[in-house]
Amino acid sequence: MFWTIIFLLGGIAFVIIFSSRSRQKNEPPLDKGFIPWLGHALEFGNDVAKFLSRMKQKHGDIFTVRVCGHYITVLLDPNSYDEVLNDTVSLDLNNYTRVLMQRMFSLCLPNHSPDAERAWMKQHFQGPSLAKLSSTMHSHLHTLLRDEERSCSPVEWKEDGLFSFCYSMLFRAGYLTLFGTEKSHSLTDLTAVYREFRRFDGLLTKLAHSTLKNEEKKIASQSQKQLWEMLSPPWLSDRGGSTSNSWQQSYRSRLQNEGVDLEMQKRAMVLQLWVTQGNAGPAAFWLLGFLLTHPEAMRAVKEEIKGLTQLEGGLLQHHLLDTVDQHSTPVFDSVLTETLRLTAAAFITREVVQDKILPLASGQQYRIRKGDRVCLFPFVSPQMDPEIHDEPEQFRYDRFLNADGTEKKSFYKGGVRLKYYNMPWGAGRKACVGRHFAVSGIKQFVFIVLSRLELELCDPTATLPPVNPSRYGFGMLQPSGDLGVRYRLKTVR
Numbered sequence: 001m002f003w004t005i006i007f008l009l010g011g012i013a014f015v016i017i018f019s020s021r022s023r024q025k026n027e028p029p030l031d032k033g034f035i036p037w038l039g040h041a042l043e044f045g046n047d048v049a050k051f052l053s054r055m056k057q058k059h060g061d062i063f064t065v066r067v068c069g070h071y072i073t074v075l076l077d078p079n080s081y082d083e084v085l086n087d088t089v090s091l092d093l094n095n096y097t098r099v100l101m102q103r104m105f106s107l108c109l110p111n112h113s114p115d116a117e118r119a120w121m122k123q124h125f126q127g128p129s130l131a132k133l134s135s136t137m138h139s140h141l142h143t144l145l146r147d148e149e150r151s152c153s154p155v156e157w158k159e160d161g162l163f164s165f166c167y168s169m170l171f172r173a174g175y176l177t178l179f180g181t182e183k184s185h186s187l188t189d190l191t192a193v194y195r196e197f198r199r200f201d202g203l204l205t206k207l208a209h210s211t212l213k214n215e216e217k218k219i220a221s222q223s224q225k226q227l228w229e230m231l232s233p234p235w236l237s238d239r240g241g242s243t244s245n246s247w248q249q250s251y252r253s254r255l256q257n258e259g260v261d262l263e264m265q266k267r268a269m270v271l272q273l274w275v276t277q278g279n280a281g282p283a284a285f286w287l288l289g290f291l292l293t294h295p296e297a298m299r300a301v302k303e304e305i306k307g308l309t310q311l312e313g314g315l316l317q318h319h320l321l322d323t324v325d326q327h328s329t330p331v332f333d334s335v336l337t338e339t340l341r342l343t344a345a346a347f348i349t350r351e352v353v354q355d356k357i358l359p360l361a362s363g364q365q366y367r368i369r370k371g372d373r374v375c376l377f378p379f380v381s382p383q384m385d386p387e388i389h390d391e392p393e394q395f396r397y398d399r400f401l402n403a404d405g406t407e408k409k410s411f412y413k414g415g416v417r418l419k420y421y422n423m424p425w426g427a428g429r430k431a432c433v434g435r436h437f438a439v440s441g442i443k444q445f446v447f448i449v450l451s452r453l454e455l456e457l458c459d460p461t462a463t464l465p466p467v468n469p470s471r472y473g474f475g476m477l478q479p480s481g482d483l484g485v486r487y488r489l490k491t492v493r
């Protein structure tokens, strides 16, 4: 009993001592929250966009908050973002990523070189490789939609949730493109991988925040193990390796050269599955959802498709669809940019490895302490900033179009033209490597769906479901619930 009391008192004293940080000269406003050590953890985990918008109202464009014993300086002035993005001396890009890799994927890669991996990813997803990948993605999308069409007719409607429809199609096509071939994966296997991935994906944000309940921990662990096995093709256990040139095999060779053991190789595959397949499906959902709930936007996109390809009897010609991502489509591009402005919400996080002076565009300078984290959240600003985007919560399909139909790139804050007026892909040294591949896949998918299928809302008065607030900070947002749609084959006249 005596020792229990001593232990408890010691714990309380520890918490008080480490909670007693106060704001020093030239430091950003400090908001520790009322709960010792935890600080603002609850609000941060529940709805970080709402929380940071509230903090911005209270403190302005820069402030430091306490979350689970960590001090995080949040910067919300896009004109000053380069001061963070370009600093690789005082700010570390990779430590926090390593923490998340361990928490979310039980993955530890001690000899991992993020710069070398980035260069390798670029080789595969950009430049000459991109056209080949996009074309493979295109044929898989075609095959999957053809299977869908077989169960469709021009007279009978099929019903589905738009989110499941989009996520499942893009996931399966992307998976076949990067992780397998049609021969090696039956449709049943594919669907099983997709289902398991969704189960795991549903728990990822809690894994990242370490807030899983006991039962959820079991499910997450089972799901991880299932995925490790599902993503381990037979050749993975063949130490001699294969001579094939696929992305997956090339990745495996990289890991082997870094001395990663077989177990960690399997785990790394699941991380790659999430990085490469976790965002495009949700993005396609929001895009089609906005089109279906904004008829004038849908009309404009359909007009563009029509003008582009001279519809033949209501169907888009196959060879044009094949190269659709090479055609200029300013209306679709504006719709996609606007969709991502409203629904892409990744954090950009850096760890402060030495004390730093952070100069802002306003001329003010702030001292940031070693050991803290610095975080940019472009979703709050620039993306949802009313000073930059008029009525930012509204979807306007032509927000990124000039009057002459060209892309609009000039946006201002406080009279200053912005370099960063929309940042769905992040920026700087860790900006999205798969951006062009993602855009190409989403564009192909939307164009195939709109040209092959009649797609409409089950309830014409339905609105888009709300955002699941726990997804803020993790890339593309996901809805809470789904949007009921029905579709049937277009009639060939």
Ligand code: HEM
Binding pocket: 118, 121, 125, 275, 276, 277, 279, 280, 283, 344, 346, 347, 348, 349, 424, 425, 426, 427, 429, 430, 431, 432, 433, 434, 435, 437, 438, 475, 476
């Ligand atoms: C709509 C779809 C997508 C969105 C919105 C998106 C967004 C992002 C963002 C915001 C980052 C930067 C995170 C940071 O600063 O730490 C990022 C990084 C990355 N993305 Fe994407 N992404 C998408 C699709 C893809 C696809 C399809 C691929 C794969 C081919 C991919 C591969 C990557 C990789 C490898 C990185 C890490 C880059 C690095 O650490 O150097 N992304 N993505």
